[in-house]
Amino acid sequence: MYMFRFLLLFLFLDNVCLSQDVTxxxxxxxxxxxxxxxxxxxxxxxxxxxxxxxxxxxxxVGKPLHLFVISSxxxxxxxxLHQKKRLIWLINNGIxxxxxxxxxxxxxxxxxxxxxxxxxxxxxxxxxxxxIYNIDGALNRGCCxxxxxxxxxxxxxxxxxxxxxxxxxxxxxx
Numbered sequence: 001m002y003m004f005r006f007l008l009l010f011l012f013l014d015n016v017c018l019s020q021d022v023t024x025x026x027x028x029x030x031x032x033x034x035x036x037x038x039x040x041x042x043x044x045x046x047x048x049x050x051x052x053x054x055x056x057x058x059x060x061v062g063k064p065l066h067l068f069v070i071s072s073x074x075x076x077x078x079x080x081l082h083q084k085k086r087l088i089w090l091i092n093n094g095i096x097x098x099x100x101x102x103x104x105x106x107x108x109x110x111x112x113x114x115x116x117x118x119x120x121x122x123x124x125x126x127x128x129x130x131x132i133y134n135i136d137g138a139l140n141r142g143c144c145x146x147x148x149x150x151x152x153x154x155x156x157x158x159x160x161x162x163x164x165x166x167x168x169x170x171x172x173x174x
Contacts, residue, residue: 031100031152070127094132
């Protein structure tokens with residue numbers, strides 16, 4: 001697991017100069033806490049006009065659920081994006097915050113995309129990232145709930161505030 005985290009880190013490092021605050025987590029066998037993840041996306045929102053962090057409702061423990069959107073032309077209106085026929089990518093992280101690799105990799109991925117946003121590569125794509133879906137489980141951190149997991153030192157819990165597995169409760173439309 002720990003080696004997989006490093007592989008993800010180096011996979012997304014191409015042509016990107018990441019700030020010490022991101023790489024520090026990996027160097028110290030850590031994964032960011034919920035408030036650190038949200039602060040990171042807030043910084044990207046302020047730094048890049050092509051990024052916006054939205055708040056969409058609250059969880060069982062009263063914390064806001066966030067959606068981070070990257071749009072090359074700074075258009076965040078769903079109707080307008082549909083009219084422009086933009087492809088929408090949704091990355092949903094932290095359904096099981098005890099498996100933090102996606103949360104960590106998406107932070108690096110967002111910075112990587114925003115550093116290249118002027119290229120043609122992302123012209124017709126809008127990237128939507130849910131930083132952490134199961135915030136309740138992310139706030140319930142510990143070291144020992146997953147017996148076969150090798151790192152990080154602390155991580156979230158699978159269940160939410162009601163101890164429900166979020167993967168089994170996601171609404172699915174066909």
